[in-house]
Amino acid sequence: MVCNLCDGQMEGGEIGSTEITFMPGKIKGGTHIADTKTAGSVCLLMQVAMPCVLFAASPSELRLKGGTNAEMAPQIDYTLMVFRPMVEKFALTLDCDIKRRGYYPKGGGEVVVRMSPVKQLNPINLTDRGIVAKIHGRAFVAGALPIKVAKDMASAAVRCIRKEIRDLYVNIQAVREPDNEAFGTGSGIIIVAETSTGCLLAGSSLGKRGKNADKVGIEAAEMLLGNLRHGGAVDDYLQDQLIIFMALANGISKIKTGPITLHTETAIHFAELLTNAKFTVTKSEDEESSKDAHIIECQGIGLLNTNL
Template sequence: MKHENAKYLRPQHLSGLELVRDICCGNLEGGSVGSTEVTLTPGKIKAGNHTADPQTAGSVGLLLQVSLPCALYADGPSELCLKGGTNADMAPQIDYTIKVFKPIVEKFGVHFNCDLRMRGYYPKGGGEVVAKVSPVSELSPVNMTERGTISKIYGRSFVAGVLPYKLAKDMATTATRVIRREIKDLYINIHTLQEKDMACGSGNGIIIIAESSTGCIFAGSALGKKGVYPDKVGFEAAEMLLRNIRHNGCVDEFLQDQLILFMALANGISRIRTGPVTLHTKTAIHVAEQLTQAKFTVTKADDENASNDTYIIECQGVGVTNPHF
């Protein structure tokens, strides 16, 4: 695998590459901070204990994204010790990974658990998650085309370190008010909390999750920043959630691209109903087709519940099998 990019290699990128290299007993060339060209030649996928630590607030969730598909085809269980930022900007919060990504990817036959041992925030990181992954013989296709009705809305609004608890309350209050403008008949249960012993550094944020009657899960989230009022953070998360349930799809805009590789690897035809197809998803489809020879099609949904921006992503997976089973 060769990757050339105008952006130089950063510590979190290098940590992910080294993690994958270790799992697949591969050879990594150009693996140094500042490099713009990297070559990874994979070998045999190896079970066991693997650790990744960028020593920054590099996203733990992104480290899991690159390592989980490899660990699934190992010759035994794997334990991934992932360190860095658990709630980082421009990446899925660990709460999203556990509450949204995990239950949906399990529909493919994936089995893993996440032990959240310490939360870490920008800029130092310091978070730690241990994921235990069970190997599979092959992945099953999924059919997620019936959204149903939204049946539950809940969330988590938090502050950590030296930040005052009032920020968590203000974020939750604003988010609840915004959601109630559109969804009036459901109780919205957003827990507010102040993290102390289980957090490294200071930070604040919110994640709001909606579940449907057919098992679809959506989320909206936001992190606080210096100079940004908590009302704005809560508003951003609520609007993100509402945007992702208005199109009557079955996955949100952030889960789309995370499922593409599993669709490509599965044995059979997978179909997922979604809202507007993101650039991340289009890129993931292109890369997956190049690497696996899987075939994707994206078409507009034409049923009575579809809006102008509702789509069906379909994939004929290649049915990769684990040679150790």
């Protein structure tokens, strides 16, 4: 997809290849279509495209087809409810419209992403989490599954959270996706905690054949609670998604996280290789944080969009 976005040339981009040579050209705005033709994640397509289209000469529209709620990738609900508001703190605008949801194994989903180019990205500081002010979410079913499955996921998640957080109302909606807005059969849940300083942390889980609905809800709740316990201002799944934007931004960005994931270590390694940005990772010395809390700091390169 990136090759098409920038009139690039690529060798070795086939299934089974162990080496790729990529030579980028000039980034183009306009409409671009990418279709995984499977349940491959549209959210991962969005991740690789965003840093490019932000530095195009004109606005872009990306029509991304595949899976919207896939294993081993952010769910589209996470992208909309957590990633979008947090990444917009870099002074960019992300408009994402779900045309149709698609699930494993066939995909069939479609998301339209619209973005305008920026002159330069601002740095961010996400180190003060504040206190949890609100917990909300959505449990969904689509296709052949009854709404009871969504209600069971939501109820189990609420019970799990209330064992640890008793003084906060937890609002998880159970929804059945309209048949004309979903392709295939799927289920899942996402739960988001909003804090007094505007941070968003989440837990999510997908249903699958033979997996008890209560277990799906409890998995998401326990993931959220784990993210809250470590005291970070971003959750375990957002930390690596912010690295490339920190590298490109103009100035020093800081985020407070829990344990550093392998995805984040990899993202930092390649961001430094590709951009010459400098990252440091240190243990958080904040007394309110757990021993697993870290500060990721980056001196961004302040990339300028010479097209604007």
